[in-house]
Amino acid sequence: MSEADLALAAALKRWSGQLRNAGMLQKDQAERLRWSEEKYSKYLNGKLRITAPRQMVPGxxxxxAEWLGEQAQARARAELEGLAQAAHAARPLAWVADELAQLRSEIGRVRDDRAAAEVQRRLAAALDALARTESTLAGHGEQLAEDQWELGALRWEVAELRERAASSITARHRAGRDVNAPITFYNGPGSGPGRRITPARAVGGIVLALALAAAVVVGQHWYSGRTAAGDAAVQRQAGKDLDRQTVPxxxxxDxxxxxxxxxxxxxxxxxxxRAEQAGLALFKPEDLAGVRAYLEPLGARLLPEGDAPKTSPNTDDPAMKSIQQREHQGMxxxxxxxxxxxxxxxxxxxxxxxxxxxxxxSPSRAVxxxxxPSAGEGSVPSVFLSVAVPPGxxxxxLDDEGFAVGVDYFAHHKLDLGQAITPGDIAVQVGGITGQVCSWEFRVDxxxxxxxxxxxVDNQGxxxxxxxxxxxxxxxxxxxxGGATNPAHxxxxxxxxxxxxxx
Incomplete structure (x- = not known):
């Protein structure tokens, strides 16, 4: 049992006491708290898988956050997550797993006997740590199957890495001997002591070699001149084909x-x-970050805030009436x-x-x-698309106030790219359908x-x-x-x- 384990246990006990003292725990929350404490107690007694500390902290x-508020959660996170990380680092099995991960990448870079010996030493230390851990767990009289499996898996990995390290060292030494081995040349037909090189034979060989070299140079020059134009044409065509196949x-x-x-x-x-509704009293609507941190763990999700295009109710423009019709259809x-x-x-x-x-x-499952309430107006993108209308x-x-001024933005707006032109940048709102969850991808022509x-264009796949x-x-x-006699709530x-x- 490490000092970090004891420190984490004390911190969890202290926060458990604060939760109980708050006096707001319902029966199911109290049961969750009791179960968490029992689970951590088993960990401290060596009767639970050693990864327990980091599993306990999120709960x-x-x-x-649910019962003491976001400020308390921030303090708890700063304390508990640090202690859980320290407890994890103090675990023998975690240390062995991390050490083996490093050695797996280092074995291939072994270049000398000293580095090889260091790898073997670290592998032996990992094996020794596994033996001590196995003995410690067995001494508690109860050892879970998961712990046994993890110990066996790590032992197997140590054996595998030892074999890899030995193979790497053997291959390195063998390669060195191969480089220094004596070279035996093959004597072809007509070669050997009976065919001594005379001056006449030497001159004839030189003349023949020069003639062959000249023939090769002339041939290459002729071939290059004959095919250069064709190669350039082929390369140009290949470039065009590639341009057609890849998005430019x-x-x-964002x-x-x-x-x-x-x-x-x-x-x-x-x-x-009721208790969850009561918890909202800690927040005001302008504290969106706090409300989100409170509601999202409960399963809430934030909906879009944009509005559909505005149109004058008395318009006679057929294009604007078509937008109104889309709203009647649920846009x-x-x-x-x-x-x-x-x-x-x-x-x-x-x-x-x-x-x-x-x-x-598909239908939204929201109930x-x-x-x-509205606290002002935000910026409005100049382009509005909707999944409520047929693709295409x-x-x-839209204008700056969100009123529709045309039904085809790109009829007179383009984005020019390439040729060192300034990159294109455009803000787009994509509207939904009442009571629906819809998926889509952008289509770019x-x-x-x-x-x-x-x-x-999709969302990263x-x-x-x-x-x-x-x-x-x-x-x-x-x-x-609220009002004069009715407080805000x-x-x-x-x-x-x-x-x-x-x-």
């Missing part, structure tokens, strides 16, 4: 933008308990992304349009929402001197996703700013419908 941190630009997608300047909404797939706002395009091509590259493709949707539908153009092409709040959820919590809309009514 304690979650309970500390690079794109980096997003979704998780900053929230106005309304923010979290959703969960289950209702919040809502979404997440904002910023796309950065660069190209190192010497020829021009033009991004002609950006859209979405490969759309797939509970936590929402804050042009992007809507571009033009080069070789023609028009299309490529897809995965699709992008957007979720929109269902029209009705069973539980709605909204921050009520988190209101349950089922019990206090007035703050939740549309303005």
């Amino acid at each position: 304690f941190l979650a309970m500390v 630009f690079q794109v980096v997608v 997003g979704p933008d998780l900053r929230r300047y106005g309304v923010w909404t979290f959703v969960l797939d289950r209702p919040l308990t 809502v706002g979404g997440d904002s992304y910023r796309l950065h395009f660069t190209s190192d091509r010497s020829s021009s590259v033009t991004i002609e349009s950006i859209g979405i493709t490969d759309v797939s949707c 509970s929402s936590v929402r804050a 539908t042009p992007a809507v153009e 571009y033009l080069t001197p070789e023609g028009k092409f299309t490529t897809k 995965k699709p992008f996703t957007v979720e929109a709040l269902p029209a009705h959820v069973s539980q709605r919590l909204l921050y009520d700013l 988190w209101a349950n809309c089922d019990k206090e419908p007035a703050p939740c009514l549309p303005v």
Whole structure:
């Protein structure tokens, strides 16, 4: 048992006491705490797999955040995670595993006898540590199958590395002997003592060698002149073919933008308990980071904050009416992304349009929402796409206030890349569908001197996703700013419908 183990045990016991003293633990939380303490006690007695310290800490941190708040969790994390790491480092099995990982990469670089001896010494020390650990665990009278398996696996790895180290050293010595071995030349037909080199034979050999060399030079010159033009043409054609097959630009997608300047909404797939609702009282809506740190461990996820394009309700423009029709069909706002395009091509590259493709949707499982009232307006991207419309539908153009000014942004906007032109940069919002979780990929149409092409941009091998709040959820919590006789608080809309009514 190391000093780090004892220090971690004391810290966990102290935080357990603070959780109990808070007096807010329900029956299931108290049971979790008791179970955690028993599990760690078994670890201290040598009756549990040695990786237990680092497994214990996350559960304690979650309970500390849940019942003592984020500031207490920050203090607990600073203390417990450091102690858990120290306890892990003090474990014999962890030390052996780390040592073997280093030796596995070092064996191939052994170059002399001293380095080889050092490798063997470290392997012997690892084996000795395994023997001591096995004896210690057996002395407690109970040894789990997992511990036995880990010990056996590490012993096997030590044996394998010893064999590899011995093979590497043997090969190195054998290679040295091969380099210094005597060389025996083969005497071909007509060679040997009976065919002495005379002056006449020497002159004839020199003349023959010069003639052959001249013939080779003349032949190479003739061949090079004959094929140079053809090789250049082939290389040019190969370059064009490669340009056609590869995307002539690079794109980096930043997003979704998780900053929230106005309304923010979290959703969960289950209702919040009374105790969990009470925990919200510690936070105000402007403390988005604190609310997120409190709700996400409970299973909450942050929804997009963007709005669908605004249009005048009295418009006679058919294009604007088509946008209104999309809203009636469930189109809502979404997440904002910023796309950065660069190209190192010497020829021009033009991004002609950006859209979405490969759309797939399924119903949202959200049954509970936590929402804050609007605290202002954020920046609005100038391009709006939506998964609610068929792929290939042009992007809507927005003004700075979010009003639609056109139904095809790329009809008169392009991004020119290549030829040392400034990289292209564009902000795009992708809207969702009410009550749906949808995935998609960006579709980019571009033009080069070789023609028009299309490529897809995904989220590092995965699709992008957007979720929109269902029209009705069973539980709605909204921050009520209050009034002269009513203090600000988190209101349950089922019990206090007035703050939740549309303005």
